Amino acid sequence: xxxxxxxxxxxxxxxxxxxxxxxxxxxxxxxxxxxxxxxxxxxxxxxxxxxxxxxxxxxxxxxxxxxxxxxxxxxxxxxxxxxxxxxxxxxxxxxxxxxxxxxxxxxxxxxxxxxxxxxxxxxxxxxxxxxxxxxxxxxxxxxxxxxxxxxxxxxxxxxxxxxxxxxxxxxxxxxxxxxxxxxxxxxxxxxxxxxxxxxxxxxxxxxxxxxxxxxxxxxxxxxxxxxxxxxxxxxxxxxxxxxxxxxxxxxxxxxxxxxxxxxxxxxxxxxxxxxxxxxxxxxxxxxxxxxxxxxxxxxxxxxxxxxxxxxxxxxx
Numbered sequence: 001x002x003x004x005x006x007x008x009x010x011x012x013x014x015x016x017x018x019x020x021x022x023x024x025x026x027x028x029x030x031x032x033x034x035x036x037x038x039x040x041x042x043x044x045x046x047x048x049x050x051x052x053x054x055x056x057x058x059x060x061x062x063x064x065x066x067x068x069x070x071x072x073x074x075x076x077x078x079x080x081x082x083x084x085x086x087x088x089x090x091x092x093x094x095x096x097x098x099x100x101x102x103x104x105x106x107x108x109x110x111x112x113x114x115x116x117x118x119x120x121x122x123x124x125x126x127x128x129x130x131x132x133x134x135x136x137x138x139x140x141x142x143x144x145x146x147x148x149x150x151x152x153x154x155x156x157x158x159x160x161x162x163x164x165x166x167x168x169x170x171x172x173x174x175x176x177x178x179x180x181x182x183x184x185x186x187x188x189x190x191x192x193x194x195x196x197x198x199x200x201x202x203x204x205x206x207x208x209x210x211x212x213x214x215x216x217x218x219x220x221x222x223x224x225x226x227x228x229x230x231x232x233x234x235x236x237x238x239x240x241x242x243x244x245x246x247x248x249x250x251x252x253x254x255x256x257x258x259x260x261x262x263x264x265x266x267x268x269x270x271x272x273x274x275x276x277x278x279x280x281x282x283x284x285x286x287x288x289x290x291x292x293x294x295x296x297x298x299x300x301x302x303x304x305x306x307x308x309x310x311x312x313x314x315x316x
Contacts, residue, residue, distance in 0.1 A: 021215045072104060103152060103156065104151045116144065139308045285297070
């Protein structure tokens with residue numbers, strides 16, 4: 001129905017010719033804008049109700065003093081249902097470390113939370129099917145667990161800024177006394193608040209996706225980032241680093257790239273780089289990490305994401 005509506009607006013109301021680059025780009029833009037914002041509204045509301053059971057204080061209490069590896073797994077799984085954006089990285093990092101959460105476990109959570117959140121998984125499911133969503137979720141969790149575990153084993157606490165260990169941010173009560181009405185009111189407020197913050201990024205991403213869909217020749221993308229280019233995966237990661245978007249915002253670009261014939265592993269690497277390795281997020285994390293630890297984090301993430309891309313290009 002949405003596709004029919006987008007086609008009606010593009011070709012009947014606006015009188016554009018089918019098969020033209022502009023017509024295809026505009027039809028893609030109208031269809032994806034309506035579809036993604038409908039999905040986002042429903043998903044964010046449902047997720048916010050779930051998130052009301054996992055405030056930061058409870059999350060910190062669950063993760064505190066957990067053994068390595070088990071803590072990494074638990075932290076990565078909690079990151080799926082507590083999707084904090086990169087702007088929350090600094091206060092969360094301080095709160096976790098100050099509460100006794102091991103450094104490696106903290107990184108597993110901070111990697112998983114923006115990269116493998118349930119909004120991205122459901123949107124991927126709706127646009128590409130459950131297999132792609134499951135592959136992305138599984139590999140994202142694997143990257144978060146492995147990277148956090150390695151950082152924990154390296155014992156790099158000396159490269160965390162000293163003030164992080166001395167700050168006292170306070171502790172809220174772990175008791176959750178919200179009624180269902182409170183949870184629904186919170187979900188409505190959160191849905192509105194998140195949409196206000198991300199709508200422009202999503203629209204820009206859809207616009208980029210529409211441009212790729214309508215104007216970029218398939219041969220161009222396949223030539224430079226297709227399966228015949230052995231450096232396609234690192235190239236996709238490099239292209240993703242300067243971008244700043246959450247998973248929901250980058251999915252329209254991913255959709256357009258997949259339609260152009262790019263390999264799934266290359267696309268997964270691009271999406272992971274945008275959501276977990278973006279340059280703006282590194283600037284934010286620099287406030288709590290010294291340069292050597294930040295470099296170690298970037299290096300481990302880069303190698304992990306590139307490995308995931310090559311793996312799935314080889315097996316799919």
